[in-house]
Amino acid sequence: MKPLLNVDPAAKKEEVAPVVLLRLRPEQELYFDLSLGSIYESCGKDDIAMSCYMRAREIKLAYNHPDEAFAYCGLGSVLYHIDEPAWALRCYLKARQIREERLGGDTVDTATVYNNLGACMFFLERNQECKAYFDLANAIMEAELGPNHERTLTTSRNLLKASRTSLNIVP
Numbered sequence: 001m002k003p004l005l006n007v008d009p010a011a012k013k014e015e016v017a018p019v020v021l022l023r024l025r026p027e028q029e030l031y032f033d034l035s036l037g038s039i040y041e042s043c044g045k046d047d048i049a050m051s052c053y054m055r056a057r058e059i060k061l062a063y064n065h066p067d068e069a070f071a072y073c074g075l076g077s078v079l080y081h082i083d084e085p086a087w088a089l090r091c092y093l094k095a096r097q098i099r100e101e102r103l104g105g106d107t108v109d110t111a112t113v114y115n116n117l118g119a120c121m122f123f124l125e126r127n128q129e130c131k132a133y134f135d136l137a138n139a140i141m142e143a144e145l146g147p148n149h150e151r152t153l154t155t156s157r158n159l160l161k162a163s164r165t166s167l168n169i170v171p
Contacts, residue, residue: 076091
């Protein structure tokens with residue numbers, strides 16, 4: 001049975017252990033915000049996913065940290081799936097800028113952004129740009145991962161679809 005609280009200010013107060021709050025490193029905060037955003041996005045709760053990605057964008061990482069691009073990729077993904085390809089394109093362009101500056105233009109991570117830019121361009125019927133981004137993404141994926149890797153096969157399919165569209169060939 002719990003004792004009754006004494007409201008007499010002169011009464012001896014019970015000692016309470018101090019609460020220690022541990023602070024996560026910025027990379028850990030980013031990971032959790034991106035993970036939550038991804039979960040909400042997969043559940044179709046795009047407004048909550050957007051808020052997670054926006055919060056992730058505000059996390060202060062070390063100077064020139066390449067993971068800063070992830071928040072923009074998350075935002076671009078949600079915007080693409082809610083049929084806002086022009087806004088998604090802007091997010092992916094920012095992610096491309098970060099990735100190219102900090103990782104270079106010939107990495108799998110940067111190629112993933114090129115593929116996503118191609119998808120936005122495809123949606124916006126900017127066929128020449130679309131094909132160029134898919135071609136670049138596919139070349140990097142093939143060189144880095146090989147021709148039979150799942151990600152290379154995805155970029156190959158996207159490139160084929162873009163090529164057929166630019167030639168007005170129905171699949």
